[in-house]
Every structure is written in structure tokens, then in C-alpha cells.
Amino acid sequence: MRFWKSxxxxxxxxxxxxxxxxxxxxxxxxxxxLGIVLPATFVFALNAELTTLTRSQFLAAATQLxxxxxxxxxxxxxxxxxxxxxxxxxxxxxxxxxEPLLATPTxxxxxxxxxxxxxxxxxxxxxxLAAAISAAILDxxxxxxxxxxxxxxxxxxxxxxxxTPLACVLSVEANVxxxxxxxxIRAAQQLGGLVVLPIIGLLILVVVGAELSVLLAIxxxxxxxxxxxxxxxxxxxxxxxxxxxxxxx
Amino acid sequence: xxxxxxxxxxxxxxMAVDNxxxxxxEGEVFGFLGPNGAGKTTTIRMLCCLIGxxxxxxxxxxxxxxxxxxxxxxxxxxGLLPENVGLYESLSAYRNLDFYGKLYEVPDQARQENIExxxxxLGIWERREDSVATFSKGTKQKIAIARAxxxxxxxxxxxxxxxxxxxxxxxxxxxxxLELKKEKxxxxxxxxxxxxxxxxxxxxxxLKTKLVVVDSPKNxxxxxxxxxxxxxxxxxxxxxxxxVKGLDTVKSVKIGDNKLILDIDNPERDNPEVVRAIVExxxxxxxxxxxxxxxxxxxxxxxxxxxxx
Numbered sequence: 001m002r003f004w005k006s007x008x009x010x011x012x013x014x015x016x017x018x019x020x021x022x023x024x025x026x027x028x029x030x031x032x033x034l035g036i037v038l039p040a041t042f043v044f045a046l047n048a049e050l051t052t053l054t055r056s057q058f059l060a061a062a063t064q065l066x067x068x069x070x071x072x073x074x075x076x077x078x079x080x081x082x083x084x085x086x087x088x089x090x091x092x093x094x095x096x097x098x099e100p101l102l103a104t105p106t107x108x109x110x111x112x113x114x115x116x117x118x119x120x121x122x123x124x125x126x127x128x129l130a131a132a133i134s135a136a137i138l139d140x141x142x143x144x145x146x147x148x149x150x151x152x153x154x155x156x157x158x159x160x161x162x163x164t165p166l167a168c169v170l171s172v173e174a175n176v177x178x179x180x181x182x183x184x185i186r187a188a189q190q191l192g193g194l195v196v197l198p199i200i201g202l203l204i205l206v207v208v209g210a211e212l213s214v215l216l217a218i219x220x221x222x223x224x225x226x227x228x229x230x231x232x233x234x235x236x237x238x239x240x241x242x243x244x245x246x247x248x249x
Numbered sequence: 250x251x252x253x254x255x256x257x258x259x260x261x262x263x264m265a266v267d268n269x270x271x272x273x274x275e276g277e278v279f280g281f282l283g284p285n286g287a288g289k290t291t292t293i294r295m296l297c298c299l300i301g302x303x304x305x306x307x308x309x310x311x312x313x314x315x316x317x318x319x320x321x322x323x324x325x326x327x328g329l330l331p332e333n334v335g336l337y338e339s340l341s342a343y344r345n346l347d348f349y350g351k352l353y354e355v356p357d358q359a360r361q362e363n364i365e366x367x368x369x370x371l372g373i374w375e376r377r378e379d380s381v382a383t384f385s386k387g388t389k390q391k392i393a394i395a396r397a398x399x400x401x402x403x404x405x406x407x408x409x410x411x412x413x414x415x416x417x418x419x420x421x422x423x424x425x426x427l428e429l430k431k432e433k434x435x436x437x438x439x440x441x442x443x444x445x446x447x448x449x450x451x452x453x454x455x456l457k458t459k460l461v462v463v464d465s466p467k468n469x470x471x472x473x474x475x476x477x478x479x480x481x482x483x484x485x486x487x488x489x490x491x492x493v494k495g496l497d498t499v500k501s502v503k504i505g506d507n508k509l510i511l512d513i514d515n516p517e518r519d520n521p522e523v524v525r526a527i528v529e530x531x532x533x534x535x536x537x538x539x540x541x542x543x544x545x546x547x548x549x550x551x552x553x554x555x556x557x558x
Contacts, residue, residue: 019340100396105325
């Protein structure tokens with residue numbers, strides 16, 4: 001597989017994404033809500049409790065809040081690809097550009113990698129932007145209230161640096177597979193959205209009180225690595241040029 | 250340059266292309282005619298390695314469509330203009346061509362030169378940075394042709410290049426294909442347009458799932474009727490009729506409205522003698538024409554014969 005070929009596809013897709021203002025605004029909206037507004041809301045809520053808690057209780061609550069904000073970042077990275085990756089092949093089908101693209105001397109793997117990177121890069125970029133802003137909000141608040149920086153802690157680092165990209169890869173791969181097999185953008189987004197369900201499940205666990213420990217982060221990491229590798233091979237197996245060309249109208 | 254032997258493609262129980270064997274020479278413009286669903290696009294897709302074959306053989310140059318490595322090589326030496334232009338509407342004409350030039354592995358300098366040459370040739374250079382969405386259908390078609398040529402392919406597959414274009418745009422595209430013909434490129438042209446096929450193609454294959462016939466447009470036109478000469482007269486008298494019937498070179502004579510329809514083997518050689526005989530018999534010749542069948546006549550006849558009863 002020639003990476004430079006994939007990168008040509010990625011650059012083209014990124015140019016197309018940049019020109020699509022609806023995709024651009026969709027990319028910005030979710031991180032703005034989950035990555036910035038929610039931590040800010042939690043901060044206000046904790047401020048109200050400040051007088052009733054001891055310092056150690058307050059520190060524990062703040063740490064839990066920071067870990068919850070990290071899981072929201074994971075969710076963002078898993079949800080965003082349904083906007084871009086679900087469009088990857090469906091978009092080519094809609095523009096009827098798939099036939100000339102498939103006629104070029106490019107392999108299936110190179111095309112899939114190029115399309116996946118084009119979805120992965122902006123999604124992860126926007127998520128990390130949200131992470132940076134969210135961390136800044138939390139650190140400014142914790143420094144003012146507690147005289148210390150609470151972000152990043154080990155869980156936060158694992159969640160943002162390792163789990164977030166892995167969750168993003170999982171979502172991108174699943175959405176690219178769906179996109180190569182359906183003809184309609186709405187169907188692609190709805191089916192692609194299903195992949196987020198396990199990650200939403202993780203969030204529900206958080207809400208009902210599962211402990212967000214480093215051990216949990218490591219277990220999630222291992223599960224995601226296995227799922228990512230499996231989906232990569234599955235995407236190569238399910239990508240059928242002939243089927244794509246002959247079954248879409 | 251293009252060889253197929255019993256090339257066959259089935260989709261489930263549906264036979265799309267049935268045992269097609271043909272040879273297209275290097276530098277030849279080969280026209281593929283046939284009704285909708287005849288298998289023309291499927292044949293092109295098989296030859297471009299876009300879809301597989303059910304059985305038979307197909308080669309482009311030294312490469313077989315069967316082998317995956319050969320398929321990558323085939324895709325490098327062929328250019329494809331699909332039925333739908335399939336350009337990226339939000340990108341500029343230049344960016345579209347640049348993207349494909351890179352995928353076809355054209356070196357930077359050559360790619361820039363090719364884009365400039367093609368866009369200038371097609372009269373789009375001044376608007377190269379405009380997004381494709383702002384162009385007319387005809388201009389988009391021209392950009393798509395430029396895309397198919399960006400890597401200077403040895404073989405060019407054109408699938409309905411003038412379909413859905415207005416007459417002016419269609420003429421521009423046809424003129425461009427004629428320019429390519431002068432460059433001695435091998436061109437495989439799928440078309441419904443019989444006039445276009447006649448004007449552009451060295452040979453024509455008529456396909457109705459099976460390959461019905463392959464020949465030059467002229468030979469196909471002659472295949473329907475033997476050559477006939479029509480002599481238009483002021484009036485047809487008995488003396489004129491007797492004079493014509495008395496000629497050995499005239500195999501049969503039919504009389505129309507003040508005209509004689511003559512079956513003559515070699516009109517170029519024998520028409521002067523016929524005219525002389527008519528004039529000597531007192532006939533007044535207004536003009537002499539040739540009765541020819543059109544490619545449309547031949548096409549419709551062959552397609553009808555090929556259709557299941």
C-alpha cells in the first residue's frame with residue numbers, strides 16, 4: 001500500500017469538506033456543546049457546593065467531573081465521523097464521481113485509508129480543540145478555587161490521548177464501511193450512528209456511577225484496539241468495487 | 250491494442266455481454282453501437298478493470314484484465330470518460346484535473362503542463378479556478394474529457410461523450426475527438442449517435458448482448474443494398490428505356506417518377522456510358538445521384554435481426 005496515494009485522496013476529501021459549510025458547522029456544533037458548555041455548567045454546579053464540602057470531598061468531586069468531561073470527549077470523537085465518514089463513499093456516489101475514481105490506478109486499501117484519514121483528521125482535530133478548551137476551563141477554575149491544576153490526570157491522559165483516537169478510528173471505519181454499502185446519505189448517517197451506541201453505553205455507566213478508574217481506561221483501550229483491527233480487515237473485505245459500481249443508481 | 254475473446258458477463262441470470270470477440274488496432278477509433286442495455290457500458294467497465302468478467306479473455310496491450318497487477322497497469326494506460334461526468338462540483342476545474350493527475354502518477358511538471366495544454370485546447374484555461382458547479386453541461390463534459398487525457402493514455406474509452414449535450418456543445422466535443430483521432434490515439438467510443446459514429450469511427454461494432462457485426466461505416470452502409478445509380482430525367486421515353494436496358498453493364502432497371510433506378514456493379518466506371526446512351530436516345534438528363542443506405546438503416550435492420558422473435 002502506497003501511503004502517498006491515500007494522502008492524495010485525503011487532501012481532495014479535505015478540500016471538499018472545507019467547501020461544505022453544512023459539514024463544517026456540524027463539525028463545530030457538537031464539540032462546542034459537549035466539550036465547552038458542559039464542563040462550564042459542571043463548574044458552576046460545583047461552585048454552588050463549595051461551601052458544603054471538605055477540601056478532600058471537593059477534590060474527589062472535581063476529579064470525577066474531570067473524568068466525566070474526558071468521557072464526553074470520547075463520545076465527541078465517536079459521533080463526529082458519522083458526519084464526514086458516512087458521506088465518504090455515498091458522497092462520491094451522489095456526485096457520480098466514483099467510476100472515474102475507481103478507474104485510477106489506486107488499490108482498495110489506498111482508497112479506504114485515504115477516505116478514512118479524511119474523516120479522522122478533522123474529527124480528531126476538532127475533538128482535541130474541544131479538549132484543550134475544556135481543560136483550560138477546568139484548570140483555570142481549579143487553580144482559582146483549589147490553587148492547583150487538576151487537568152490532566154492519568155485517566156484524562158489515557159482517555160484523551162489513547163481512547164479518543166481509538167474510538168474515532170472505530171467510528172470512522174464503521175461509517176466508511178456503511179458508506180460504501182448504501183446509496184443514501186441519510187441511511188449512511190443513521191446506520192453509521194449505531195456504532196456510537198456502545199460508547200453512549202459507556203457514558204450511561206458513568207452517569208449511573210461506575211468508577212472511572214485507570215483500569216477501566218486500559219480495558220476500554222484494549223477492547224477498542226481489537227475492534228479497530230477487526231473493523232479494518234472487515235472494511236477491506238467488504239469493499240467491493242464491482243458491487244459499488246453495479247448496485248448504485 | 251484491445252483484444253477480447255468470447256468475453257462474457259452475466260449478472261445473476263441476466264446475460265449482459267455474450268461471447269464478444271473483437272480486436273481494436275492501435276490508433277484506431279472504434280465505435281460501439283447498440284440499444285440501451287446492449288452491454289456497451291459493461292464491456293467498457295470490464296476492459297477498464299472496473300468489474301470482472303464471467304468468462305472469456307480480454308487484454309489491453311500486453312496486460313490481461315484477469316490479473317490484479319495487470320489491472321493496475323491497465324488503469325495507468327487507459328483513460329475513461331464515463332457516461333456521467335462525475336466531477337467534484339465544489340472544486341475548481343484545475344483542482345479536479347490536478348487530483349486525477351496525481352492519482353495517475355503524472356510527475357508535477359508534466360501534470361501542470363498537461364492541465365494547461367488541455368484546458369487551453371478546450372477553451373477553459375481562463376476559468377480554471379472557477380468551481381465546476383458554475384460550468385455548463387458541455388463545459389463539464391470537456392473537463393471530464395481533459396480528465397481522461399490527463400495522463401496521456403494509450404487507449405481512451407468514451408462512453409456516450411455527447412449524450413445530453415446541446416448541438417453546439419456536442420459539436421465541440423466531436424471536434425475534439427477528431428483532434429484526438431489525428432494524434433493516432435486508440436479510441437473506443439460507445440455511442441447511440443449513428444451520425445457521430447459514422448463521422449468519427451474507422452470501424453463500428455454493433456452490439457446487442459452479442460456482437461452482431463464489425464465493419465467500417467462505408468462497408469456497413471453498402472452491405473444493406475447493392476450500389477444503385479438514380480438518373481433523373483425530364484421524362485422517361487421508351488427509346489431511353491430500351492437504350493439503357495440494352496447496356497451490358499446495367500443489371501436491372503426500375504422506373505420511378507421521371508427517373509431510372511439502375512443496378513450497376515461499378516458506377517464510377519459505367520455511369521458515363523449510361524449517361525451517353527440516354528442522351529443519344531434523346532433523353533434529357535437533369536442529374537445523376539447514388540442510392541445509398543444510411544448507417545441508421547443498417548443499424549435498425551441488424552438490431553431487428555438480432556432481437557429474439
